[in-house]
Amino acid sequence: MGRQLGSTDGVPGDSTERQARRQVEEKVARTPQEPEQPPERRNRLLDIVIRQRRRILELESTAAGARIVDLAVGVLAERLRLSPTEAADQFRLLARTAGVSEADFAAELLGEPEPGPDSHAVPVEDRVGHRLWRAATAAGNAADGDAIAQAVLREGLAAHQACALVLWTLEPDGALTLVGQHGLTALDASRWQRVPPQLDCAATRAVADGNPVWWPTGTPPEDPAGRLPPAALGGWTGARAALPLLAAGTLVGAVEICWARPLETDGARLLRELAALADLCRRALRLQEDEAGGGPDAGDGRGLEAWLPALLDGLAGSVLLARAVRDDQGEIIDFTVSYVNRDFVDPIGLSADEVRGARLLDLYPLMGADDGLFGHALDVLRTGTPYAADRTVLLCLVGDVIVSREMDVRLTRHADSVAISWRFTDGADAPASLGAHVQRLGGFGGWEEDVGTGAIRWTDNTYDLFRLPRAAPPIALEDLHPRVLAEDQDAFAHLREALLLVGRAASASFRILLPDGGLRHWRTFAEPVLDPSGTLIAVRGVYQDLTDQYRTELVLHATRSQLADSEARADDQHQLALALQRAIIPDAPPLLTGSGLAAAVRYRPAEQESLVGGDWYDAIELPDGQILLAVGDVAGHSIRSVAAMTTLRNSLRGLAITGASPGQLLSWLNNVACHLTDDLTATVICGLYQPGDRTLRWAHAGHLPPVLIRAGRAQTLPPPNGLLLGVIPDVSYDEARIQLTAGDVLLLYTDGLVERRRAGLDESLRDLLRLAAVPQADVGRRADFLLAHCMPDTDDDTCLVVVELHG
Helix, strand or coil: HHHHHHCCCCCCHHHHHHHHHHHHHHHHHHHHCCCCHHHHHHHHHHHHHHHHHHHEEEEEEEEHHHHHHHHHHHHHHHHHHHHHHHHHHHHHHHHHHHCCCCCHHHHCCCCEEEEECCCCCHHHCCCCCHHHHHHHHHCCCCCCCHHHHHHHHHHHHHHCCCCEEEEEEEECCCEEEEEEEEECCCHHHHHHCEEEECCHHHHHHHHCCCEEEECCCCCCCHHHHHHHCCCCCCCCCEEEEEEEEEEECCEEEEEEEEECCCCCCCCCHHHHHHHHHHHHHHHHHHHHHHHHHCCCCCCCCCCCCCCCHHHHHCCEEEEEEEEEEEEECCCEEEEEEECCCCCCCCCCCCCCCHHHCCCCCHCCCHHHHHHHHHHHHHHHHHHHEEEEEEEEEEEEECCEEEEEEEEEEEEECCCCCCEEEECCCCCCCCHHHHHHHHHHCCCCCEEEECCCCCCCEEEEHHHHHHHHCCCCCCCCCCHHHHHHHHHHHHHHHHHHHHHHHHEEEEECCCCCCCCCCEEEEEEEEEEEEECCCCEEEEEEEEEEECHHHHHHHHHHHHHHHHHHHHHHHHHHHHHHHHHHHHCCCCCCCCCCCCEEEEEEEEEECCCCEEEEEEEEEEEECCCCCEEEEEEEEEECCHCCCCCCCCHHHHHHHHHHHCCCCCCHHHHHHHHHHHHHHCCCCCCEEEEEEEEEEEEEEEECCCCCCEEECCCCEEECCCCCCCCCCCCCCCCCCCCCEEEECCEEEEECCCCHHCCCCCCHHHHHHHHHHHHHHHCCHHHHHHHHHHHHHCCCCCCCCEEEEEEEEEE
16 A cells, blocks of 8 residues: 555655645555455545645645734734734735745744745744844833844844944934944943934935945945945944934934944845834834824824924914925935924915825925925925025915915925925915905906896905995996096997897996096906896906006107107117228228238127127238237227227327337327226237247237147137226236247137137137137138137127238
């Protein structure tokens, strides 16, 4: 019989199969022997019995697993004093962290591991689930924070040889307060009682980021990212981990664990285990605070420090305290309102009970728009810098309608919360007041008349339009007819007929004499009000005062002729300035070709013809053989600028005849600007080229430096000292000298060639040097190339002088 059972097919290594066979063999051994049956029939019967027995055992195992899970959850609820739902959530978290099935984890916790071929391969003391269970049980029965830290360090971290565990809670001011520790010296415990938010340490980094901080990070030692923070807890240099304590996504504290030696373990799995232990610490601390009357994650504000609600209640205006809510990655996704002050008034009319405990973006979804208050709240929480905005507009969603409230807003950080306060500046406490503001700003007054009873209702602004006190009886639409001027009687009559006889909406404009004798220009819009049967029951509409608009139109009409005269005079002055400018700066100046020097000059006017500027250039041969090269720019755009430019250009030409040096010429020209022009300033570059020795002497008065192109490389010449013209008289100007060689190209230009609104001057000059280095056939093509590719956006004139020395 034994050999026959041994030859029956089964699942190798299947404990259920072996158990079923063993039970059948025992049953057969105890059964009295019957007459011998054929072997084939006996084996088939045995196979059927074995399969049925195996199915029964599988069902019993499943039921036993469910029972053991329920038993483990019940024990967890009893030991940790949790509700069944909280205990089930905690059980699933521990099983997931341990990386085993819920049935295996329950068996471990209850000390009844399921039988199996590998059930004793790993000692119970080394199992993650068993460690977490022991830590949860010990922490749940701990008397204080130090006992919690000791229990978790002993039961949960002994296998990892951790040497210290420290617990902090997060205070409203962002500081961390020590509530439990084990492994610190008395001196360290005293020093780390309160950790200010500005201290750079592992715990504050974990709180600031909302994510675990792990050291070492795996980076080389020379990488600063792998070093300890400037302030390190204790003297351990092996390893450390700091984790935020989160309650429903809200930061409530931090835990730090230290090792004396480096760790040799799976960092990712260990970090999951540490996260579970941190949650155990947080739950144990919350239990103690719940017994004292409030937990850190209580949604009704019980966990707040007593002084903070008292302070908020004493503030004027509306104040709410909102705690950050984070996702699994530590990113802030919303805020939960944890407290509102006594004088709180909601922008959309919600009560304090409706606001308290709700999500901020659920209450005010339009806060999440670009540049909304939600974004400012994130910045305040991240940086700690308060935010203030006066007379800002908050968009609120009331049903399907978007309304706006004008208010002064302040945001400040308190630990992991932001306090948002506002004071309405629109003079109202409800969105309905917006209509009153629209009426006041637009000069509107609403009215409604009951056709049957003759009852009339006016809005407050309608009384203001009629200049009547609020106690005065409203005036009926029919009674307005005698007050309308005769010229407008027909328009008013058509309005009444459309409303009362035809039953359609209408509008009319008319002048009316008010009870106080004032004459006003009004427009009215009105519509009939019909019952379901189509019968007229009332008329309603608005009056709008357009008197100021009519007066403005009269004033505009009266000034049009004056404006036309002013425009004509301005055009004459503009044409004069253009003519003067063209006379000074001809469209096609001649090229200099003497002494081997070729020159090309270009002038590009501003894009707006109205901006007549003071840019000028000069390139002439003097009687002594020297060549004068000059570029200047008078500040401003007007005929005065053009006149000053004329004075400076002609004066420089005349002074250059004397043979004086460039520095002396600019000194004289500065005195001309100070004494012979009307409070104008200018920049100038003045150069004298000597063909005999190929030297260029030059001086400048606050102008952009020249560009020298030599051997295909462009660079700016270092400028000598020189103050711009017209500031103070009797100024001396230094000179610079450069020896030109064959092929050298020199650029003189005004700022209109390079200046751009969104770029710095250094960047603009780098672009000019890059373009200037591009080879060109001659100076004329080089000048045209630079004008075509240098595209400033400051609406300024541009002058350009290009000089090249031939061999």
